[in-house]
Amino acid sequence: MSSSRYVVGIDLGTTNSAVAFVDTGAGEGADAVVHHLPIPQVVAPGAVEDRPLLPSFLYLPGPNELPAGSLRLPWAAERDFAVGEFARNHGSQVPTRLVASAKSWLCHPGVDRRGPILPWKAADGSHKVSPLEAGTLYLKHLVEAWNARVAAGLAENRLEVQDVILTVPASFDAVARELTVEAARAAGLEQVTLLEEPQAAFYAWLDASGEGWRKQVEVGDAILICDVGGGTTDFTLIAVSEEAGNLALTRVAVGDHILLGGDNMDLALAHSAAAGFASKGIKLDAGQMLMLWHSARAAKEKLFSDPALASAPVTVLGRGSRVIGGTLKGDLARADAERVLIEGFFPDCKPGDEPRRQKAVGLQELGLPYASDPAITKHLASFLHRQAEALAERAPPRRRRAGGVNPPVRSGPTALLFNGGVFKAEPLRERVSAVLGDWAKATGGPPPKVLPGADLDLGVARGAAYYGLVRRGKGVRIRGGTARAYYVGIESSLPAVPGAPPPLKALCVVPFGMEEGTESDVPGQEFGLVVGTPAEFRFLGSSVRRTDTVGTMVEEWEGQIEEMSPMTTTLEAAEMAGQTVPVHLHSKVTEVGTLELWCLSRDNKQRWKLEFNVREREE
């Protein structure tokens, strides 16, 4: 496979997407420079402008809703839907036509991810798309923008044939990763590799630090990457160890996909400001709440960027043509902002605190599984608690004082890297550092050092492009393999008891940390599948069980292993219809970063691939 000229990193975010690239054909330079691609998009009817980010929103207008030619793009004169800024802005006023957070729907196991379900609140009969299609359209827009801007008509410069690194959250399981790759292929990208977003942020830091990174971390360090974006929160731990005299990096743990982010914070501020208006007797309607949301966000940014300000104005302009007469003026005091944001989202808590889990009320509105506890620090505490094993496993630090005592292995992270637009606010970064420092002090260690110099908005795309270079041999690579161990569910052969489902045993098919590009047979268990009938396997994953090897059967797994979408296959063998074929399982982690499970016949001559069944699970 010949190397393409460009190495491209695509950050397909929940709220914003970005593209960064390295031009390896630009001439010899010791450091390849990472560039960003400004993305042309419709920002107003008839107006197409460049922006550094592409908001991940899709607007599907009805027929005759917008004037003809409003959504035209330079490369698509007949476009009748919009992706990007106009979709986000106009869609916030017309939510029944707006597809938002498609990425979060892509990893939601309770819905049919290939079926047309979005916009979620749209009435039946209106134009709907599936989460997979929405992701494909965002990627297609990026592909078209690249081809219009960079390819300059040359077929070998088109994005479809370049090396593309596509980022996914570390908490994405095998099913969501598979769907992401499918969306990329549907958008035309042929050479796609997946990379976890926190790792991409770390690569961006490596790129920015140059060779100096080795002086900022040492053997035995555990680096916590805290990524709070617009809609999601992700935690990852990277351990620094030594290999043949060089520092080596290994990703040792990932957290759950938490639907909590900057948008929640802005909404909380807006509600607090609305309460201020309500105390003056003013009630706001939905349109005014929307304006208040934007105004509160702008006030928050002003307060956090200028520590000397005691308050920032919050204005809601009058709706309709009475722009002055209907104006409402309020103030966001620094104390209120800090109370809502810092105490609400980053409260002080103890290392053993668990986030509050919503008790499943009988009737629950189906939708995205938003986090019920907004305290990010509590989610962090829970993550570190669950991954204590990973933290304990790492190598002890080098002896620093000659003849002195080895410093104790600290049980918390020793370095901290921030990512995501939320951490542009320095008070929030300080609070997270302070909380981690308190926990470290409780175990006798110093507070974690904050790794500087991260680009909070564009870091993931930059890191992805840098990783593309790393794959070609330049720079240091973070090892890790799969972030989870995966299992197949086997029902125990116990006599049936009415009312109690048969207990499920979990057979490990992919061990934690299985490297990309490796495969293995699953020994010890054979299944009899009937040719011509679809067979379904229950599929589970765990981010905490680290020692199970392939073929291990786990009987007690409550709380440690979660069930995911089942896998199905239908054995096609025309000459043996109706027969039972004994098969064993064979697992493979591809170079791309996805998981493949195969059923192999006893003589290894025939093989059938198991596919994820992403339709709704019937309860």
Add this chain to the structure above:
Amino acid sequence: MDPLDPLSVVLGVLCTLAVLFVLLIVRTGGNLGRLGLARRAFGAISRDPALAAKVNLLLNPPPPEPPRPPKPNPEPVRLLALLQREGRLIDFLMTENIQAAADDQIAAAVKDLQPKWMAALTKYLDLTPVMTQPENTQVEVPAGFDPSTIRVIGNVTGEPPFRGTLIHAGWRVKEIKVPTPPEGQDEFVLQPAEVELP
């Protein structure tokens, strides 16, 4: 008088027909083809009413339409539409009773909107001052200056170059970058009416 005998009648009719025929030939200038066409047309028109209507139009063309008034040029209001979209300028300028509005309401609205107006004018007109020096400083007006760019006031005597205080730096449009709206857009509508559905 003798009764007309049949031979004379027949001869008389034949002579009349021959004279008519000669007259017809003389009329078509000797073109016997047109004569044949006229004969065919006579037959066709008598039979076919649609053809008769078409031939009637040919023979009696309708009077030409009076020239339509030229479509008004919407370009001058394009910028206003943009300022309304980005900064609600028309809503602001058309405030019905500004005397009744409270001072702090006006202040809050202006403080919110003025940055957007400034950004729009800078983006679409690249609006810059004519003279770059700060106001209230001493400047020189060169000889041969363009009176539409610089206006001299005060104690104006003699010939340029002049030295004086810069009172107003002026405004100049460097480049008109007003984009064309989509073709489906009625440009005389600066702000579409908004109807919210419950």
